[in-house]
Amino acid sequence: GIQVEQSPPDLILQEGANSTLRCNFSDSVNNLQWFHQNPWGQLINLFYIPSGTKQNGRLSATTVATERYSLLYISSSQTTDSGVYFCAAPGGSQGNLIFGKGTKLSVKP
Amino acid sequence: GAGVSQSPSNKVTEKGKDVELRCDPISGHTALYWYRQSLGQGLEFLIYFQGNSAPDKSGLPSDRFSAERTGGSVSTLTIQRTQQEDSAVYLCASSFYRTSGMSTDTQYFGPGTRLTVL
Known part of the structure; x- marks a missing residue:
């Protein structure tokens, strides 16, 4: 089945810095989602982005489906951005999402 | 509107007991x-329901x-008969529909149930 790999596994930023998180997937996908898992464990939807670029405030995402990767950009990071960022793509026979191992982001004041 | 809800938020049980x-x-x-x-295991899929159809287990x-x-x-x-390796956060997600093939609609996740088996 499809494999999803994320990098870097850990990232420490100073507040105000920008960052780019990467997600590679091993097969063609019709859907890709980015999530933020906050310190309380809640998975919050960030983007549904099978292709192209989307922006939401300080966050934006780009998926290049033909090259099997997606990027999540965080600009002017804030301490509230801390947590784990996951990307996921449908890879099971039942449309279930296959998750990467996540990028753990820590934003220091 | 309301999101996905799950209950309980936390459950501590003894090995061998059943939980819902x-x-x-x-x-x-x-x-x-x-x-x-x-x-150490990341997020793994357990089971899927589409409407009232019988699920693939x-x-x-x-x-x-x-x-x-x-x-x-x-x-x-x-x-049933919980084991210590069942300790995990159990997450539920829903989506409006699932189209054919590998395409799915956006999945929205609940807050999870943290299960601890002693």
């Missing part, structure tokens, strides 16, 4: 998924796990 975890999907969502997140980790969905809405995940 509940998921209320977003109103109107026909697709419902159960996942679990455990240390092949993703469940053992025959101690079962799930049902009543009336195409609320779902219950039951773990």
Whole structure:
């Protein structure tokens, strides 16, 4: 089945810095989602982005489906951005999402 | 509107006991998924329901796990004779529909149930 790999596994930023998180997937996908898992464990939807670029405030995402990767950009990071960022793509026979191992982001004041 | 809700938020049980975890999907969502997140294992898929259709149980980790969905809405995940390796956060997600093939609509996740088996 499809494999999803994320990098870097850990990232420490100073507040105000920008960052780019990467997600590679091993097969063609019709859907890709980015999530933020906050310190309380809640998975919050960030983007549904099978292709192209989307922006939401300080966050934006780009998926290049033909090259099997997606990027999540965080600009002017804030301490509230801390947590784990996951990307996921449908890879099971039942449309279930296959998750990467996540990028753990820590934003220091 | 209301998101996906799950109950209880935390459950501590003794090894060998049975537990029931509940998921209320977003109103109107026909697709419902159960996942679990455990240390060192990441997020893994357990079972999927589409409306009232019988689910494919092949993703469940053992025959101690079962799930049902009543009336195409609320779902219950039951773990019998719990073991310590069942300790994890159990997450439920719902989506409006699932199209054919590999395409899916956006999945929205509940807050999870943290299960601890002593």
